Amino acid sequence: MLPVEEQLAILMRGVDFGDAQTYKNMEAELRDRLARSIASGRPLRVYCGYDPTSPDLHLGHTVSMRKLRQFQDLGHEVVFLIGSFTALIGDPSDKDAARPQQNEEQVAAKAKTYTDQAFRVLDAERTRVMYNGEWLSKLTFKDVIGLASNFTVQQFLARDKFAKRYADGDAIWLHEFFYALMQGYDAVALRTDVQLGGSEQLFNLMVGRRLMEAFGLPPQIALTFPILVGTDGHLRMSKSTGNYIGIAEPAEDMYGKVMSIPDHAMRNYADLVTSWHPDHIAQLFGDLDGGRLHPRDLKMALAREITGLFHDAGAVEAAEQHFVRTIQRKELPADMPILVVKPGDTLVDLLERGGMVPSRSQAKRDIQGGGVRLDGAVVTDDKMQPAPGPAGIVLQKGKHRFLRLVAGDGA
Secondary structure, eight states, rough: OOOHHHHHHTTTTTTTOOHHHHHHHHHHHHHHHHHHHHTOOOOOOEEEEESSSSSSSSSHHHHHHHHHHHHHHTOOOEEEEEOHHHHHHOTTTSSHHHHOOHHHHHHHHHHHHHHHTTTTTTTTTGGEEEEHHHHHHHHHHHHHHHTTTTHHHHHHHSSHHHHHHHHOOOOOOHHHHHHHHHHHHHHHHTOOOOEEEEEGGGGHHHHHHHHHHTTTOOOOOOEEEOOOOOOTTTSSSSTTTOOOBBSSHHHHHHHHHHHHHHGHHHHHHHHTOOOOOOHHHHHHHHHHHTTTOOHHHHHHHHHOOOHHTTTOHHHHHHHHHHHHHISOOOOOOOOOOOOOOOOTHHHHEEEEEEEOOOHHHHHHHHHTTTOOETTTTEOOOTTTTOOOOOTOEEETTTEEEEEEEEETTOO
């Protein structure tokens, strides 16, 4: 293992609590825990939990996943925890209203894709995948009361989102309080040394520290990171708000979505998602502020870097050429796929069969939201049945996906 101070410099990079004293305390605890790890030869156990609220991981998830990978590369034990039980409750940490609750079948279906996608960032051979339903589903009502006895209602109501809802007279459901208890108990069950999370998760991570102490265990070290904004440039990246960039998306979609972010959000993406060195990032944005670098050129460099984290160089090059041709020059791609229209086919049928959407319900939402065009004209009728002429019709979804619709056998 590397010496303590070298590990510490790597692991504390990007950590942000919004409070200098908390940073100082956690850094000191991590330094001590690393020294003990080296002396004993026992690697630290580090984990981060991911609730399967959607079937896809997005760039926001990779902020903590990249830090998990750093711990792995330094020789520590990493647990990728899937919140198969906490997802049934729904995390209220960043919400102004209660999350819709899922059932077990919905959670299980969404969790299936998480591990394969996670290994786009993590080392599969050195990652332990676990599900918190393994222990949370076995707690009795007496156990839950015991966990709750370590906290006051005032502590929960002091949280920003709860405080706002309480002041506004909005409902705060009792089950929402249980989420932090369940996540905190994960730390006890795992006997973890370090837990990672977004900055909005700090309260939940601190609950884990308190519960570990209550169970006679050394409290975990909490490391939190800034929030990655979505493609809108303001709200936290989330599948539910539609402002996300999925890590399993095609290169063309990923590149195009990065190019769509507002200029003011570029620094957030550069700091949290890229593999660029901080000195390189500072130079780029210094050149931008000094007028020596055009925002478009910086954004294209950002799009190449982020897309290249998940796709090979050839795919990145093709994605950039596609973007330049279809968006900057507003040309239609010369090699767009051809799809034969069958009698009775609706736009929903064609979007689904053409692989442009993951589901028929998503196709309907895209159409009704104005995201689908036929020969450049927006179409909002999901029951429409296109009738291609001899030259065919161009079906476009969003800014980057095209199909040429042809009748009959495509001749």
